Amino acid sequence: MASPLKTAEALPLPLAPELPPAAAAAEPAQVGSARTFSATRRWMLWSLLVVLIVALLAMLMWLAGRYESSQVQGVLERDAAEAVSDIRTGLLRNVQSLEALQTRNLGQPQRWETEARELLHAQRELLRIERRDSAIAPLQHADTPHRPPLFDRLGRSNAQADVALACTNARRASGPAYAPSYFVPQTDGLGLQVMELCIPQMQAGAVTGYLVATYALGDVLTEMVGRQLSHSRDVAFTDPDGTRLAYHGHARRGARSFSASHLLDLPGETLVLRMDSWRGGPDLFPNFLSAMVAAMTLALGCVLVLLARDTRRRLRAERGLAEALAFRKAMEDSLVTGLRARDLQGHTTYVNPAFCQMVGFPSEDLLRSDRLQPPYWPPEQADEYRMRQAGRLSGIPPPREGFETVFMHRDGTRFPVMVFEAPLIDAQGRQTGWMSAFVDLREQRRVEELSRSSQERLQATARLALVGEMASLLSHELNQPLAAIASYANGSINMLQQGAAAGPQGLITQALQHIAEQSQRAGRVIKSVHDFVRRREQARDTTSPDALIDAVMPLVSLQARKLSVRIRIALEPGLPMVHCDRTMVEQVLLNLARNAMQAMDSAQTGPRDLELQVRRVDAPVPAGATGVWVEFSVSDTGSGIPDAVAERLFTPFFTTKAEGMGLGLSLCRTVVEQHGGQLSFGARPGGGTVFRFTLPGGPVA
Numbered sequence: 160m161a162s163p164l165k166t167a168e169a170l171p172l173p174l175a176p177e178l179p180p181a182a183a184a185a186e187p188a189q190v191g192s193a194r195t196f197s198a199t200r201r202w203m204l205w206s207l208l209v210v211l212i213v214a215l216l217a218m219l220m221w222l223a224g225r226y227e228s229s230q231v232q233g234v235l236e237r238d239a240a241e242a243v244s245d246i247r248t249g250l251l252r253n254v255q256s257l258e259a260l261q262t263r264n265l266g267q268p269q270r271w272e273t274e275a276r277e278l279l280h281a282q283r284e285l286l287r288i289e290r291r292d293s294a295i296a297p298l299q300h301a302d303t304p305h306r307p308p309l310f311d312r313l314g315r316s317n318a319q320a321d322v323a324l325a326c327t328n329a330r331r332a333s334g335p336a337y338a339p340s341y342f343v344p345q346t347d348g349l350g351l352q353v354m355e356l357c358i359p360q361m362q363a364g365a366v367t368g369y370l371v372a373t374y375a376l377g378d379v380l381t382e383m384v385g386r387q388l389s390h391s392r393d394v395a396f397t398d399p400d401g402t403r404l405a406y407h408g409h410a411r412r413g414a415r416s417f418s419a420s421h422l423l424d425l426p427g428e429t430l431v432l433r434m435d436s437w438r439g440g441p442d443l444f445p446n447f448l449s450a451m452v453a454a455m456t457l458a459l460g461c462v463l464v465l466l467a468r469d470t471r472r473r474l475r476a477e478r479g480l481a482e483a484l485a486f487r488k489a490m491e492d493s494l495v496t497g498l499r500a501r502d503l504q505g506h507t508t509y510v511n512p513a514f515c516q517m518v519g520f521p522s523e524d525l526l527r528s529d530r531l532q533p534p535y536w537p538p539e540q541a542d543e544y545r546m547r548q549a550g551r552l553s554g555i556p557p558p559r560e561g562f563e564t565v566f567m568h569r570d571g572t573r574f575p576v577m578v579f580e581a582p583l584i585d586a587q588g589r590q591t592g593w594m595s596a597f598v599d600l601r602e603q604r605r606v607e608e609l610s611r612s613s614q615e616r617l618q619a620t621a622r623l624a625l626v627g628e629m630a631s632l633l634s635h636e637l638n639q640p641l642a643a644i645a646s647y648a649n650g651s652i653n654m655l656q657q658g659a660a661a662g663p664q665g666l667i668t669q670a671l672q673h674i675a676e677q678s679q680r681a682g683r684v685i686k687s688v689h690d691f692v693r694r695r696e697q698a699r700d701t702t703s704p705d706a707l708i709d710a711v712m713p714l715v716s717l718q719a720r721k722l723s724v725r726i727r728i729a730l731e732p733g734l735p736m737v738h739c740d741r742t743m744v745e746q747v748l749l750n751l752a753r754n755a756m757q758a759m760d761s762a763q764t765g766p767r768d769l770e771l772q773v774r775r776v777d778a779p780v781p782a783g784a785t786g787v788w789v790e791f792s793v794s795d796t797g798s799g800i801p802d803a804v805a806e807r808l809f810t811p812f813f814t815t816k817a818e819g820m821g822l823g824l825s826l827c828r829t830v831v832e833q834h835g836g837q838l839s840f841g842a843r844p845g846g847g848t849v850f851r852f853t854l855p856g857g858p859v860a
C-alpha cells in the first residue's frame with residue numbers, strides 16, 4: 160500500500176491556490192517593508208481603539224458622577240425648600256400664638272405674663288416677649304426659662320433701634336414685621352444672633368401698643384428644622400452677602416459637599432437658608448450607576464487585554480505559518496523531483512516548478528480544467544495511460560515501489576520517468592486526490608548506457624588482447640618447430656635429390672626423426688593452448704536456467720530500451736538444472752541477444768520483438784547423445800540471414816557490421832560445444848532468425 164500523505168502537514172501548498180508569480184518572486188525587502196507597514200498600522204489602530212475606549216469610559220464615569228451629583232443636589236434643593244417652608248410655617252404659628260396671647264389677656268398683665276412664660280417654655284426659639292405701648296416703650300416682658308435673660312449683659316436699650324424699626328414696619332404694614340438680625344453678646348462670653356418680631360395692637364384702626372418677640376436664629380434652626388435633619392446635613396442662616404448668622408448641624412466635612420440656598424423672605428427681613436450636604440470619606444463608587452460603569456470599565460479593560468494577548472498569539476502563529484510556507488515554497492522550488500496533485504476527477508490541481516520544467520509546459524497550461532488529457536501524454540500511449548488513470552480513480556492502489564512510464568516533452572521528445580503515487584489526504588482524513596512524484600530517468604539512462612557501452616568495449620578489447628596474445632604465443636611457439644621441420648625437410652630433400660650415394664641413409668632417417676619430434680613439439684604447443692582453454696571446465700557449476708536469464712536481463716533490457724525493442728521471456732515450468740560455466744554461457748546468451756537486437760535495429764522497419772525461450776528437450780541432441788537437455792532459443796524479428804552470410808556465419812573474423820569483430824558466433828559455438836551441446840540457427844516463421852543452443856540438463860530445478 161502506498162503511504163498516504165497528509166495534505167496539511169506534508170504538502171500544504173498543493174490544494175492551496177498558487178501564489179501569483181509576481182508575489183512569489185517578490186523581493187524579501189519589499190515583503191519586509193509591507194510587514195512593517197501592516198504592523199505599524201495594526202499598532203496605530205490598537206492605540207486608537209484603546210484611546211477611544213478610555214475616553215468613552217472616562218466620559219461615562221464623568222456623566223455618571225454628574226448624574227449622581229445632580230440627584231444629590233436635587234434632593235438637597237428640595238430639602239432646603241421644605242426647611243424654609245417649615246420655618247415659615249413655624250414663624251406664622253408663633254405669630255398666631257402671640258396674637259392670641261395678646262388678645263386673650265387685654266388688661267390682665269398678670270395672666271399675660273403667665274401665659275407668655277408658658278409660650279416661651281413651649282417655643283424654645285423665642286427668647287423674650289415684650290409688651291410695649293404705642294410709643295414702643297416697654298411695659299411688660301417675659302424671658303425664656305431655657306436660657307439666662309438675654310439682655311443681662313448689654314441691656315435692652317441697645318436694641319431699641321431694631322425694635323423701633325420692626326415696630327415702625329409693623330405699624331406701616333398693620334401686621335407683624337421683623338427687624339434685621341443682630342448679635343447679642345452673652346454673659347458666658349458667647350453670643351446669640353437674634354431677630355425682633357413686632358406685632359402691632361390695633362383698636363378701631365389705631366395702634367394701641369406692640370407685642371415684641373425676640374427670636375434666637377440658631378434655635379429657630381434647631382427647633383424648626385433640626386429634628387428632621389439627617390446626620391450628613393447642616394443648615395445655616397446667612398445674609399444675602401453670604402455671612403453666616405446661625406448654624407445647626409454637625410461640624411463634619413467630607414470630600415464632597417453640596418450646597419442649596421433658599422430665601423426666607425419675611426416682612427422687614429430677608430434671610431438666606433443654606434443647606435449643606437457632605438460625604439464622609441472618599442467614595443469611589445458613590446452610587447450604583449457609577450459602580451456599574453466602573454465594573455464595565457474594568458471588564459472592558461480585561462477584554463481589551465485578552466484581545467490584545469490573543470492578537471499577539473495570532474500574529475505569532477501567522478508569522479510562523481508564513482515562515483513555514485516560505486520554507487516549503489523554497490523547498491519545493493529547489494526540488495528536482497516533479498510533483499503533481501490530481502483531484503478525484505483526474506484534474507491536475509497542482510504542479511511544482513520542477514514538473515513544469517520536466518515536461519516543458521507552464522503551470523497554467525497544465526492546470527487548465529478543460530483539458531481532456533494532459534499534454535505530456537504521448538498520443539500513442541494515451542489509451543494505456545487513460546486506463547491506468549481510470550484504475551487509479553476507481554481506487555486501485557499504485558505499486559509501492561513506483562512504476563516507469565514515458566512522458567512527452569513540449570518539443571515532442573519522449574523521455575522515461577519513474578512515478579511514485581500516494582493518496583492525498585486532507586485534514587479531516589478524507590482522500591481528496593492523488594499526489595505523484597516524478598523522477599526524470601533520462602540522465603540515469605544516459606549514465607547506464609555509457610557504462611554499458613564502455614563495459615562492452617572493455618570486454619571486446621580484453622577479448623582482442625587475449626586473442627592477440629594467444630596468436631603471438633602460438634606463432635612464437637610454433638615458429639621454432641616449424642622452422643626446424645622446414646629445414647630438416649629441405650635437408651632430406653636435398654639428400655634425396657643427390658641420391659642415396661651422396662649420403663648415408665641414416666642421415667635422412669635422422670632428419671625425419673627430427674621432423675617427427677618437431678611436429679610432436681608443435682602438437683604439444685597446440686595442446687597446451689587447448690588445455691588452457693579447457694581449464695575453464697573446472698569453473699562449471701549447477702545452476703537453474705532462469706538464473707542465467709536473470710543474470711543477463713539487466714544488460715539486455717538496457718540495450719532493448721535504447722533500441723525500443725520489446726522483450727518476451729518464456730520459461731517452461733519444471734525446467735531441469737544445467738551444469739555449465741555460468742560466465743561463458745551468459746556470454747553466449749548476451750552475444751545472441753545483442754546480435755538479434757542489432758539485426759532488428761538495422762532492419763529499420765517492422766516490429767521489434769526479442770523472445771528468449773527456454774524449454775526442455777528429451778530428443779537425442781546432439782545426435783547420438785541421449786538424456787535430458789535444455790534448449791535456449793533467442794529469436795528476433797529482423798531481416799533474417801542471407802545464404803551467403805549463413806555459409807560463413809561461424810567463421811572467425813567474419814562480420815557484416817562496421818564495428819563487428821566477427822568472433823561472437825564462433826566463440827559461442829566453441830563454448831556450447833565445450834559443454835557438449837550444439838548451436839544452430841534457422842529462419843523464424845514470420846520473419847527473422849532463431850538461434851538455439853542446448854546444454855546438458857540435470858535434476859529438476
Ligand code: ADP
Nearest residue numbers: 754755758814815816819820821822823824848
Ligand atoms: P559480429 O557480431 O561481431 O559481427 P558475430 O560472429 O557475432 O560477429 O556475427 C557474425 C555475423 O553474423 C554478423 O556480422 C551478422 O551479419 C550475422 N548475424 C549474426 N546474428 C544474426 C542475426 N540474429 N540476424 C542476422 N544476422 C546475424
